[in-house]
Amino acid sequence: MQKKITLTEDEIPESWYNIVADMPNKPLPPLHPGTHEPIGPEMLAPLFPMELIKQEVTADKWVGIPEEVREVYKIWRPTPMFRATGLEKMLGTRAKIYYKYEGVSPAGSHKPNTAVPQAYYNKQEGVKRITTETGAGQWGSALSFACQLFGIECDVYMVRASYEGKPYRKIMMNTWGANVYPSPSERTQAGRSILAQDPNSPGSLGIAISEAVELAMQADDTKYALGSVLNHVLMHQTVIGLEAITQLEKAGDFPDIVVAPFGGGSNFAGIAFPFLRYNLEEGKSIRCIAAEPASCPKLTRGVFRYDLGDTVGMTPLLPMYTLGHNFIPAPIHAGGLRYHGAGAIVSQLLNDGLIEAQAFKQLECFDAGIKFARAEGIIPAPEATHAIATVIREAQRANEEGTSPTILFNLCGHGHFDMASYEQYLAGKLVEHEVTQEEIMASLAELDTPLI
Numbered sequence: 385m386q387k388k389i390t391l392t393e394d395e396i397p398e399s400w401y402n403i404v405a406d407m408p409n410k411p412l413p414p415l416h417p418g419t420h421e422p423i424g425p426e427m428l429a430p431l432f433p434m435e436l437i438k439q440e441v442t443a444d445k446w447v448g449i450p451e452e453v454r455e456v457y458k459i460w461r462p463t464p465m466f467r468a469t470g471l472e473k474m475l476g477t478r479a480k481i482y483y484k485y486e487g488v489s490p491a492g493s494h495k496p497n498t499a500v501p502q503a504y505y506n507k508q509e510g511v512k513r514i515t516t517e518t519g520a521g522q523w524g525s526a527l528s529f530a531c532q533l534f535g536i537e538c539d540v541y542m543v544r545a546s547y548e549g550k551p552y553r554k555i556m557m558n559t560w561g562a563n564v565y566p567s568p569s570e571r572t573q574a575g576r577s578i579l580a581q582d583p584n585s586p587g588s589l590g591i592a593i594s595e596a597v598e599l600a601m602q603a604d605d606t607k608y609a610l611g612s613v614l615n616h617v618l619m620h621q622t623v624i625g626l627e628a629i630t631q632l633e634k635a636g637d638f639p640d641i642v643v644a645p646f647g648g649g650s651n652f653a654g655i656a657f658p659f660l661r662y663n664l665e666e667g668k669s670i671r672c673i674a675a676e677p678a679s680c681p682k683l684t685r686g687v688f689r690y691d692l693g694d695t696v697g698m699t700p701l702l703p704m705y706t707l708g709h710n711f712i713p714a715p716i717h718a719g720g721l722r723y724h725g726a727g728a729i730v731s732q733l734l735n736d737g738l739i740e741a742q743a744f745k746q747l748e749c750f751d752a753g754i755k756f757a758r759a760e761g762i763i764p765a766p767e768a769t770h771a772i773a774t775v776i777r778e779a780q781r782a783n784e785e786g787t788s789p790t791i792l793f794n795l796c797g798h799g800h801f802d803m804a805s806y807e808q809y810l811a812g813k814l815v816e817h818e819v820t821q822e823e824i825m826a827s828l829a830e831l832d833t834p835l836i
């Protein structure tokens with residue numbers, strides 16, 4: 385049996401897949417945060433290059449990948465797929481388990497799949513500088529890498545608590561030539577007003593977004609980039625699933641279940657949407673499961689309504705499963721999953737019953753991550769351990785039911801920058817977090833945004 389399934393460079397997909405073309409109910413439009421009217425592309429023009437705005441609203445099923453982007457993808461794509469023979473054996477399962485490994489990218493996660501085309505389209509339209517925010521640093525490092533390749537300045541506003549507590553991602557960004565500022569900073573109105581109230585503010589993703597957006601609005605040659613949630617970001621990630629289809633064909637297999645961790649939805653969309661197409665077009669019934677943390681459970685315990693993308697109110701209102709834009713998740717180690725909302729497309733799919741979601745506590749996830757590292761050799765990012773925990777539950781269920789499903793999951797990144805959290809887990813010091821119903825109700829009660 386073949387364990388590693390590889391592809392050649394010319395098998396890198398030539399187009400991204402836009403699931404909107406196949407959705408029975410299209411995602412609802414973004415609304416202006418003040419007037420609550422649907423916004424047109426012109427409102428997004430100060431923030432994003434025109435080509436990305438077009439991709440955000442396109443109904444085309446396939447969008448061609450520029451040759452220059454495919455050339456850069458060749459640095460790490462096609463990414464390998466593995467049959468998880470070690471994990472299957474360790475679990476004693478009859479399920480067949482495969483994973484697609486996105487940790488081989490220069491930044492160590494799936495995020496460069498969208499950072500590279502975003503930097504490319506900005507360069508095409510003469511943009512000189514891109515601003516962005518980053519929490520733990522995964523998106524910031526992916527964008528720094530991409531901007532360096534295309535000769536664009538990159539300014540990253542990094543949540544102060546991570547800037548101080550997790551210096552290595554910052555140094556990685558500096559190595560790729562980016563400017564990294566702890567947020568809140570003195571460089572923006574938004575930052576100064578927060579610091580005036582609390583000079584020691586640890587910052588938050590919402591504040592950092594406000595800073596990056598404010599700066600992009602002010603200068604003509606500066607734009608903003610987002611690493612998840614938006615339609616064009618999800619679409620860029622579909623290279624993952626499109627490659628996976630070809631790899632499983634080579635292995636003579638097809639999945640019954642597809643799993644990915646869920647923050648804002650981009651790596652889940654990336655692996656799942658190309659398979660969901662078989663459900664939507666051919667009536668297949670592949671189960672696509674999004675795995676989220678029990679401390680930030682927007683899909684399993686949030687509500688489907690319009691909400692802001694940030695805490696300060698600078699972004700449009702998006703139709704999303706949300707815990708409320710003021711929700712502050714517990715400081716779990718899967719930093720990339722600590723976002724209050726979900727992208728419009730994944731939210732619509734969940735509302736229509738076309739995808740599933742499950743929530744996991746952090747100890748079960750780290751336990752799954754350690755099992756995986758010992759069985760397969762790769763140390764997974766804490767985010768990715770949520771998918772592994774899902775796979776282990778599904779494999780155990782299959783054993784109980786006497787079935788043998790084929791399961792594919794996305795190993796969206798490696799955990800080499802997360803050794804401190806593994807250290808805590810191994811020392812028995814990692815604490816469990818699950819948000820209470822009162823906390824969720826209190827956060828949702830603050831919302832005055834439109835219902836759906």
Ligand SMILES: *Cc1c(COP(=O)(O)O)cnc(C)c1O
Nearest residue numbers: 612647648649650651720767797
């Ligand atoms: C950012 C990130 C996530 C979460 O974001 P999605 O948009 O939901 O994919 C998950 N895993 C890793 C490794 C990340 O860097």
